[in-house]
Amino acid sequence: MRTALAESGALGATVRQIARRLGAAVASVDSDLRGLASRGEVVRMGRGLWVLQDFDRLELREDFTEPAVYAERFALEDGIPLGTYRGPITFRSNEGLPFHRWWPYVQGYSAEFVSNLLRSEGLRRGSTVLDPFAGSGTSLIEAQRIGARAIGYELMAPAALAARVKTDIDLAPGDLERAAAVLLRTAQHAPMAALPFLRETRRQFSPEALAQLRRIRSVLPAADARGVTDALRLAFAATLVPVSRLRRSPCLGYDPVDRERPLPFVQYAGVIRTMVEDLRARARSSESWGPPAEVRSGDSRSIDLPAQSVDLAITSPPYVNGLDYVMNYKLDLAWLGYVNSYSELSALRIAELACDNLPRTATRDYLGTNRTPDPWLEEILPRIRENVARKGTYRRNDMHGVVHRYFRDLADVLRGVYRALRPGGRFVLVVGDSLLAGTYVPGDLLTARIGRSLGFRIESVDVARARHSGQRRQFLLRESIVTLTRPNGREPQGKRRWKQTLR
Ligand SMILES: C[S@@+](CC[C@H](N)C(=O)[O-])C[C@H]1O[C@@H](n2cnc3c(N)ncnc32)[C@H](O)[C@@H]1O
Structure with missing residues (x-):
């Protein structure tokens, strides 16, 4: 039982999956798991997934990089400590x-x-x-x-x-x-x-x-x-x-x-x-x-506005594997006749910022874990791939490709906005981080860093609220406001202060 659970690692396994792996009856595996759970050796997550206690407290594992570590690295490498925004955001x-x-x-x-x-x-x-x-x-x-x-x-x-x-x-x-x-x-x-x-x-x-x-x-x-x-x-x-x-x-x-x-x-x-x-x-x-x-009812990966024509860009992009908007709005899409078949829904999904319902063919060019838009991804993507491989049966084995593609998509949008902004103009994004396949992905910090690599100056990353991870309720994620500026060579140095500007 322990070996079967260890193989599934941070992703966990259902009673049926464990029973199949062990060639045992579902009812007896179920009662064994409950016994182990009462001794605190295994934990049941979300929708009936069991993990070894060891994989429940991800923060204690050596192969897990926790949010605070990335925050520290961001402060060191990018010179920006995380700040706080106090105000309504949702x-x-x-x-x-x-x-x-x-x-x-x-x-x-x-x-x-x-x-x-x-x-x-x-x-x-x-x-x-x-x-x-x-x-x-x-x-x-x-x-x-x-x-x-x-x-x-x-x-x-x-x-x-x-x-x-x-x-x-x-x-x-x-x-x-x-x-x-x-x-x-x-x-x-x-x-x-x-x-x-x-x-x-x-x-x-x-x-x-x-x-x-x-x-x-x-x-x-x-x-x-x-x-x-x-x-x-x-x-x-x-x-x-x-x-x-x-x-x-x-x-x-x-x-x-x-x-x-x-x-x-x-x-x-x-x-x-x-x-x-x-x-x-x-x-x-x-x-x-x-x-x-x-x-414009269109794809913002190819923004076609005149250069330097925008004073301020503000947005909240889909989060890394946050939500499949095609799935969420399929009633409206279908009943209003915007989409008339499952293949048309699929085509829309390919244009959407990558999420884990993306057709498999669309990650084919993103399975590599180098030449990514940010060096941090070269550590994160292989971990996602390893965690998924450890589990053996997962909804998709190209999850790291989805994440890779997400950040390439986002980089295309950042590039387009940069071009459209006037020098000195700001791009403010409300972005979340994620826990994917037992790997922490600092979506807000990655967005800021990719922005910087494209020419933006990072002004601030301010945490606006905490959210619970869908994978593990007790794991706290966050939603942050990332402020980037297209430099004009005249900006004052120093961190932007929401408290001074917005209260
Ligand atoms: C978080 S929501 C934005 C919410 C918005 N700020 C508001 O308050 O109403 C993200 C939106 O991005 C859209 N989206 C996803 N991929 C896109 C793409 N490639 N081009 C344009 N829009 C896209 C989704 O349909 C979704 O409506």
């Missing part, structure tokens, strides 16, 4: 805010964080702000609110749609109200549209919810980038998850609680009411909003 605080609340999106950062930053950077009417991973538009809305020109790149069409509609300054509340009323009236007697291609559709919704969604879908206008049309489509996207048996937490999955759900006609009408309310309030407000955001 999207949760946006859920009740006008415009931000129009689409249930949980992966963003807080609007307050963005508006504080815009203020402290002295941005004003006529400035240009870029968000290369615009999501549902948090940065773009806040930039537009101060009259700036807001530009975003976003790969997921439903998120790009949300960002576009939220910043559509010409969208008239009365027009939207009337068009939605007609749509809902027509939908009551409309034929049922075909189901989207997703195999699980019938499981995801009650029969009644499904029937109503299909009726709305049959009268929903096709995408044509006109204000009201897009707003009607966004309201449909915002209806999907609340009426389904799913939830985003943050990954899309079945809700373990069988709660009562609103039906689509009612939910859709509610979403429209919220939108109309926010539009009316904006029309009454004295703020002078900037032009509609320019949202």
